[in-house]
Amino acid sequence: MADRLAWTDGQLHVGEVMITSQNGVSINDGSEKTDYQKGLITLTSHRILWQDKSAQIELPLSVVIFSEKKDASLTSKARLICTLSRGQEPKRPGPFASSRHDEIQFEFREGGCNDFLRLIQEELVKKRWLLQPVKSTTTTTTMSSTTSDRSHRTGISGIENHLQHQLNVQHQSISGAFQDLNKLMQQAKEMVNISKTIATKIQEKRNDLTSDETIRFRSYLLSLGIDNPVTKESAGNQYHTSLAKELSSVLEKALKDTNGIMTLSDAYCRINRARGYELISPEDLLNAAVHMEELNLPVRLRVLSSGTKSFELTNRNEKKDLQEIANLAESSISMSADQLANLIGIPVIVARERLIAAETYGLLCRDDSIEGLRFYPNQF
Known part of the structure; x- marks a missing residue:
């Protein structure tokens, strides 16, 4: 806008x-x-x-x-x-x-x-x-109003008036903050009740609802910012496969904003933050992640050469990403893992893996000295 x-x-x-x-x-x-x-x-x-x-x-x-x-x-x-x-x-x-x-x-x-x-x-x-609405600096006042204003600002009474004004402003600010907080808490309770009601109706009328109506109900929940998270009680034997689909839907957008790769620990924190009170264990996360590839989901689990587990987009163009990293290294003459991590906003351990992968493809070469590991454009 x-x-x-x-x-x-x-x-x-x-x-x-x-x-x-x-x-x-x-x-x-x-x-x-x-x-x-x-x-x-x-x-x-x-x-x-x-x-x-x-x-x-x-x-x-x-x-x-x-x-x-x-x-x-x-x-x-x-x-x-x-x-x-x-x-x-x-x-x-x-x-x-x-x-x-x-x-x-x-x-x-x-x-x-x-x-x-x-x-x-x-x-x-x-x-x-x-x-305190702003007042234009070009506003003119009469001599009488100026004199009156000075009389209110001088002496002990002026100091007392100024202190009282400051207390009133602070009181209004604190009162407004608590009113906003109370409204937010009330709206949150209403949103939770609405989501539970819709989820219950879907469960009760599962056989009567068409697939389009089910999708529409789900979109309403997502538009409210509250989804019905997968639990062991609701999914039963299909818990890990259902959880894999939920993980994929949550992580897909996040991965697009983080250069298409995210460590398992970062994903674990993001998922539990999104699920609210329905937290999952690290074992459940890992057991669900191994089903992603067989379900042909847009997100998959990958084990880096160092043994670090991470999530990445299935359609991620590995060669294109490595070429962009090589171009960054060339524009900076050389590149370390710390520099790359700060430059594109990824964890240092992932940045090091990216540089090593670019070296494996022949795009970069390394210089491992007492100053640390650095990568240079491969001129050979």
Whole structure:
């Protein structure tokens, strides 16, 4: 929703506080690149400001529903994704007349994405733009109002008024936070009850429901963010094969965002986080994983040369991935496992396996010295 961006003079308003800044940040409309690349992004208590030599743009925090991070990949740096609301207020003049996306992505080319994400999430919780609306710095006041304001700000009474104002602001912030928490807990209970009701109806009318209706019910559960996890009681003898299908559906999207490979330990944490209270054991995870290939699922279990077990996409192009790693090593003159892990966002042990695999294919050659193991482009 790049159409929510508006032109600005870049000046802070009265009541607005600057939080942090970061250079080398580009603006994407959804996943599409824009002309606004490698500028300075600034977070304030009320807005996100972006500027370069030719433009100054703002995005009010009031239109940001939530923010999250997309890890770096082979083709892009880490990104801050802001999902925006479609407000009813008149559109202000800005660089984009319209947009077909529901989000804006800020690509951090020089680092700093994690800190910026943490700070913007804090500001979205505080909602300081509601507690203290900004006032234009160009507003003129009469002499009488100026004199009155000074009388309220001086002396012991002025200090007391200021302290009382701060206490009121803190009280409103804490009260608002607890109200939001209570609403979230209430909605969570309602969502769980809805999911259990739908799951019970599916179980009771299993013979009466068509396959299309079953798929539709399942899509409703997934749209709520709550699925009916596979358990030993519900699946019986088919527990591990059913669990394998569930693992595949959960891990497929995650693997696409993590360069197509994930260690068994990372997958175990992700799966249990998604299942909530219905946790599975490491043995169940491994026993289910061995069924993936025979079921022709889009995810499979792979044992690396070091013995480390990992999940990967079945349609993963091994040679293409290794060639991209070789190209990265060539652009950097040489490459270590630590560097590759930080560059594309994968565990160090997996990065080392990738480099060794590229060496096996003849794309790289190694230099094992007292400074550590490094890989260079194979010129022979």
